[in-house]
Amino acid sequence: MARLRVLAVQMLRNQREASLQALLPQLRSRLLEFMQGYRKPEASPGKVQHTTADRRHSRKGMFGTEGAETPQERVVGDPMALAPVSPCSDSSSSSASDESETDEVLAIENEECSMLAAIENAADVDMGVGEDDSGESDPDCKLPTAATRASKRQSGSGFRGVSRQVHATGSVNYRAAVSVCHLWLKTRHTASVEESVDFHIILIQLRECVEQGVDGGDGVEGPLSFEQSFRAACMQRQEDLSKMSLSFSVIFSAFGVTFNTPTTTSLEEALEVRARLLAAREQGVSALQAYLLEVLMAGRTNVRRRSRGWTLAEAQEFVGRFSARSEAMQRKREAMKQLKSEALQRRKEAMEERLQQRRAQRALRDARKLERQQQRLQQRWQRVVRHAQRALQQEQKLSASSQQQAAAAAAAAARAKVREEAQARRVAERGRRKLRSWTSMKNLTFQEQQVAAETAAETAAAASRNMCT
DNA sequence: GTTACACCTAAGCACATATT
DNA sequence: AATATGTGCTTAGGTGTAAC
Numbered sequence: 001m002a003r004l005r006v007l008a009v010q011m012l013r014n015q016r017e018a019s020l021q022a023l024l025p026q027l028r029s030r031l032l033e034f035m036q037g038y039r040k041p042e043a044s045p046g047k048v049q050h051t052t053a054d055r056r057h058s059r060k061g062m063f064g065t066e067g068a069e070t071p072q073e074r075v076v077g078d079p080m081a082l083a084p085v086s087p088c089s090d091s092s093s094s095s096a097s098d099e100s101e102t103d104e105v106l107a108i109e110n111e112e113c114s115m116l117a118a119i120e121n122a123a124d125v126d127m128g129v130g131e132d133d134s135g136e137s138d139p140d141c142k143l144p145t146a147a148t149r150a151s152k153r154q155s156g157s158g159f160r161g162v163s164r165q166v167h168a169t170g171s172v173n174y175r176a177a178v179s180v181c182h183l184w185l186k187t188r189h190t191a192s193v194e195e196s197v198d199f200h201i202i203l204i205q206l207r208e209c210v211e212q213g214v215d216g217g218d219g220v221e222g223p224l225s226f227e228q229s230f231r232a233a234c235m236q237r238q239e240d241l242s243k244m245s246l247s248f249s250v251i252f253s254a255f256g257v258t259f260n261t262p263t264t265t266s267l268e269e270a271l272e273v274r275a276r277l278l279a280a281r282e283q284g285v286s287a288l289q290a291y292l293l294e295v296l297m298a299g300r301t302n303v304r305r306r307s308r309g310w311t312l313a314e315a316q317e318f319v320g321r322f323s324a325r326s327e328a329m330q331r332k333r334e335a336m337k338q339l340k341s342e343a344l345q346r347r348k349e350a351m352e353e354r355l356q357q358r359r360a361q362r363a364l365r366d367a368r369k370l371e372r373q374q375q376r377l378q379q380r381w382q383r384v385v386r387h388a389q390r391a392l393q394q395e396q397k398l399s400a401s402s403q404q405q406a407a408a409a410a411a412a413a414a415r416a417k418v419r420e421e422a423q424a425r426r427v428a429e430r431g432r433r434k435l436r437s438w439t440s441m442k443n444l445t446f447q448e449q450q451v452a453a454e455t456a457a458e459t460a461a462a463a464s465r466n467m468c469t
Numbered sequence: 470g471t472t473a474c475a476c477c478t479a480a481g482c483a484c485a486t487a488t489t
Numbered sequence: 490a491a492t493a494t495g496t497g498c499t500t501a502g503g504t505g506t507a508a509c
Contacts, residue, residue, distance in 0.1 A: 253471075
């Protein structure tokens with residue numbers, strides 16, 4: 001394990017500048033080499049037999065009281081190939097140079113560990129998407145999409161599709177599992193992570209083969225049904241599959257209920273259950289319930305270990321969930337619809353209310369405007385009235401004064417007339433006096449008398465005019 | 470609705486120890 | 490010695506759920 005770390009870190013250090021694409025296959029192949037080298041010597045497929053010796057050995061290893069670690073224990077104790085380890089754990093089997101390098105590794109482990117994990121993931125991606133020509137391609141241990149890579153969910157084993165179980169006693173087990181179109185394939189548990197990874201690789205190859213068969217891909221004569229394709233793929237890998245003690249269950253969700261059928265070791269049974277469940281789902285809730293009830297109540301023969309059976313009441317209660325859930329979903333849909341329409345109604349009402357408010361506001365504004373206009377008119381009117389009154393008063397004043405003036409004028413005119421008349425009389429008197437004096441002057445010619453008379457008349461007239469002005 | 474897990478429960482086995 | 494019972498461990502089967 002330490003060697004692997006050293007190799008990994010060396011490669012990282014040496015090739016940090018190199019492109020990731022170039023680095024990943026090498027790292028991956030080294031990892032697989034290591035894992036191959038550490039493969040458990042005994043390969044006992046099928047049921048695991050616990051001999052007394054095995055168990056004693058296992059217990060010694062478990063409690064760590066005596067004896068050297070077996071390879072298996074080392075793998076179990078160090079399930080993550082690239083996980084941190086204590087410095088002394090590998091000291092007995094490591095060379096001096098390895099030790100120093102291990103120390104170095106440990107020193108930079110914190111820094112590198114996350115990077116290694118990232119690279120491991122990236123390597124998986126690389127192998128899942130791009131093809132590795134090394135012949136050790138592992139299309140299986142992959143995190144194929146960015147979305148999956150970003151997922152917080154992480155396999156405890158460090159390998160996609162291989163789950164890890166740690167028991168209270170500290171023992172660790174691995175199991176590979178893959179789902180293929182509702183069919184869930186699980187291998188037996190193994191104590192060795194690499195064995196489970198191998199199993200998972202085989203399962204993924206199987207899945208790809210099945211999908212190719214269904215799609216009518218390369219080397220396949222036309223599209224096959226899922227069952228045909230699955231059977232054919234299993235036939236091709238019969239030898240590998242026999243080592244894995246595969247068990248099948250159908251994972252399915254319908255009408256809002258997710259469930260899985262009881263596990264079976266019979267592929268044919270699993271395929272049939274799957275096909276019939278899919279068909280029943282198409283037909284509706286009651287058809288699905290009927291068939292599922294049949295499945296649950298059927299005696300189970302193709303199992304390694306029988307789990308609890310279903311009583312009729314339990315099975316009925318379970319299948320009843322479908323109709324209940326279906327009804328609940330229907331109710332939910334209706335409720336949603338109702339809510340939606342209510343929301344729409346509320347929105348409409350709110351809009352109407354806002355509109356009314358706006359109208360009321362506008363009316364209020366208009367009323368205020370009108371009021372202001374009226375006030376202005378009123379004020380203007382009042383001003384006009386005051387003005388008119390003042391004008392009238394002035395008029396009246398004027399009229400009164402003009403009357404006084406007229407009266408005064410009339411009085412003055414009368415006085416003037418009197419004066420004028422008096423003047424005229426005086427002038428006339430003077431003229432008469434002159435005339436009398438002229439008559440006394442008898443020696444004046446007639447013409448001179450005429451001129452004198454005219455002059456006297458003009459003087460009288462001028463005097464009269466002067467009086468008038 | 471599907472997939473890929475993590476996690477839990479319990480069946481089944483082997484062994485130790487107590488009882489007959 | 491035979492049998493019953495308790496304990497420890499492995500692993501099959503099943504459930505829940507996050508992420509998509």
